[in-house]
Amino acid sequence: MANSFKAPALLVALLVTASTLPAHAQVQPATNTKPMAVPIVRQVPDPEDKPFPGTIRLDIDATDVTRGAYRVTETIPVPPGATRLTLLYPQWLPGNHGPRGPLSELADVRFTAGGKVLTWTRDPVEVYAFHVDVPAGTSAIEARMVHTSPLRDSEGRVTMTREMLNLQWEKMSLYPAGHYVRQIRVQPTVAVPDGWTVFTALDGKKQTGNRVSWDVTDYETLVDSPIFAGLHAQRFFLGNSVWLDAIADKPELLAIKPENLATYRALVDEGLALYGAKHFDHYDLLLALTDRMGGIGLEHHRSSENQYEPRTWIDWAANDWDRNVIPHEFSHSWDGKFRRPAKLWTPDYRQPMQDNLLWVYEGQDQFWGYVLAARSGVQTKDTVLGMLANNAGLFTQYPGREWRSVEDTTHDPVFAARKPKPFSSLARNEEYYTEGALVWLEADQIIRQGTAGKKGLDDFAKAFFGIRDGDWGVVPYEFEDVVSTLNGVFPYDWASFLKTRIQTPGQPAPLGGIERGGYKLVWKAEPNPFDKARAADSKALSLYHSIGVTIDKDGKVTSCRWDSAAFKAGVVSGVQIVAVNGLTYDQDTLKQAITAAKTDAAGGAKPLDLTIRRDDRVTTVSIDYHDGLRWPWLERAAPGTAPTGLDILLSPKRTTR
Incomplete structure (x- = not known):
């Protein structure tokens, strides 16, 4: 029987047309066009x-x-x-x-x-x-x-x-x-x-x-x-060709008391005593007492740019926390400007800088900024100990240290550009400053113990940064130069010491210098002097070491520690805390609730529930945390009054004028 199917007329026409097209005009299999790179000129x-x-x-x-x-x-x-x-x-x-x-x-x-x-x-x-x-x-x-x-x-x-x-x-x-x-x-x-x-x-x-x-x-x-x-300016001579040049929002903010001005004169003396040479013909400490112009701390060879909160001079004790920038930047004339990592000196401002040795340039300078502040009285010893405690406490709860070395953080200024990060405790920031300082503290105490107190990192400073008195050019250095000078002060396996602590992630918290120096890190339910004064100025609340967040004066979470109790409950940056255990939020209410949630002797504890708002949603979350309020402190490891290695490091060294 014949097939009775008939193709539609349009289909027949298309088939006939396709069969008569030239071969090159027929539909080809699809391919992806692949361009070649244009050379960069x-x-x-x-x-x-x-x-x-x-x-x-x-x-x-x-x-x-x-x-x-x-x-x-x-x-x-x-x-x-x-x-x-x-x-x-x-x-x-x-x-x-x-x-x-x-x-x-x-x-x-x-x-x-x-x-x-x-x-x-x-x-x-x-x-x-x-x-x-x-x-x-x-x-x-x-x-x-x-x-x-x-x-x-x-x-x-x-x-x-x-x-x-x-x-x-x-x-x-x-x-x-x-x-x-x-x-x-x-x-x-x-x-x-x-x-x-x-x-x-x-x-x-x-x-x-x-x-x-x-x-x-x-x-x-x-x-x-x-x-x-x-418009409101005053200049103070500090001796040794150093001047303190101050400008302020209002003229009354310049009224520094003579005994407080004397600490800056002591700072100059301590700096020159430390380094044993002068790498400037004259020097200007430029200072702005302001909350209108942006903050700054920037080193130069014969000057530095510094900013304090407006009332730092006239409310001297309350603002002790705010005065470390000047000792830090002044020290940079030697460490960072005169002696500079070879790859951080460039012939112009187009060539990229290589930051690998910033843990010397900035880390050791951070160390000397603390030391010179305490030795001169620009800051009290208790405040300096509080700053060291703050740094040490941070690194005991810092998951980013497990995967990223201190030296790797020296590249942060290049690719992170100092912008805020969602979870800085995991990502890490520029800790070559603060962890670097703690490593140099340990180096100082190793030298002191190894020489029965006859030498310390002061001797390295003189040998490394104090060369060529009167020269204010640039003398570059490499890693090997640092190790060689350290060995000249006190023979030790400094290369391994620095490679382990600086270049290797996953190290224990950097407490070696504190412990060798006769102190220990402890936790208290009240903030140390530095943390307390800083919080009073900013009106912020740091619960970083307890539930794991910092909170601004309006109750908004500004940072959250990765893997903390708050983190696990879903409290993150940007969240607004509305209520604490059903009560309207304020800082005291939250602190009382954290204290109440602390596990008692019988193992019981009250709940810690936060009502939070994130975007257009309000929820209540439970924080599984029962260790109470915690702030880091440094305390003497043993009773007594004899000065420890850390006490000796922070004590004045200059000859009184």
Whole structure:
């Protein structure tokens, strides 16, 4: 029987058409197109140690305190025969340990020559570079731009208020590519509001009205010599060519008592006694007493930028916690500026810095900041012990130490850019500062015990940082130099010691220096002097060592320790605590509830229930924690009054004036 099926007419037509198409036009199997990489073309010349011809004139108008705008005019010589000039905005900034140049704050950039507008392009690979086309025969070009200082903290660090400013030259200038920055000459001038006083370490100050200029200097020294200026200002001589230059929100905030000012004079004496040499011809401790301009602590060779809370001088005892920044930054003139890790010194601000040895640069400097503060009286010994306890206690409950070494945290400034992290206890932060300091404390106590108290890390400081008295250049070092100098002070397996504690994760909590120094870490239900004073100032509550959270003055959780009791209950950053065991939240209610939830002698305990709000949802969670309130303290390990190794370390060493 014949097949009676008939194909639809349209299908028949399509089949006939397809069969008559040329072979190359027929549908082919699908394939994915695979492109090849376009080669990256480098257009920015590498720096050479050769002079840039001529002198740059840099003129900054810093009078617009209402809008926080710095208006810049920069006149830049053009090398003979050049048809293009490549100008760089500083990216890798000394003391920042990462690419921090705030290029986004540089606006309205224009270039002219002989009154004519010049064409420029931004380098597509290195966006901090500007390529400027230069007409034949041009001897100089003029760059005009505006550096827009943030007006709110959410925009970045505020550097200008109606009462003061902090001018950092690298934030508002360009420099020619192809040269070491020490080979670029600059003539700086700044206009400030009428009646303001200007402080800086630059030499040759000349002032006419509100315009201030200085001697021609090199760009490296310029960048290393920032300005603090303000309406309310006072300068104090501390001896040994060191000055304390203070500006404040209000004039009454500058009223430091003579006995308190004397601690800064003692700080200078202690620093010089420690290092045994001076690596500056003069030095300015620049200090802002403010909560309007952004906080800062930044080292320079002949100056440092420092910020205190506004009432730190006039409420001296209450603000003892706030004064460590000056001892820390002053010490950096030796440790970090004069002696610097070889890969942290760079010929310009384009070459990346390598941070591996920041546990010496910053870690040992953190150690000396604590020691010099206690020796001088800028901070009390109890506060310094509280800071050490705070650091030590942190590292007993810090899961990030299991997978990440101290040395690996030295790379944090590069890729994390100091932004907040969801769980910093797991991710780790820049603990090369604080854990580094505790490692150096252990090194000090090993030397003291091994030499029967005849030597300590002071001897390393003199041998390593105190060389070449009067030299304020840079002497670089490598890991082997550190180990060699330590062995010269006291023979020991320092290479293994440092590699284990610094380069190896999963180490025990760094308590060796505390315990060798005759102290022990203990836990109390009240905060130590440092924690107590800091909390009183911020109005925040740290329960990090108990339920595992910190809480701001409004009851919002600002951080949560990974794997803590609060973490396990689902309390995380951003959560608002509404109630505690059915009662409206306040700090005292929460602390009382934590105490009440502590396991009693019979093994019983009251519940700890928190009502929390996260976004639009309100829930009640139970916190399974029964160890009470806990804050870290350092206490003498044995009774008695004879000074321990740690006591001796923190005691004054200078000869009284």
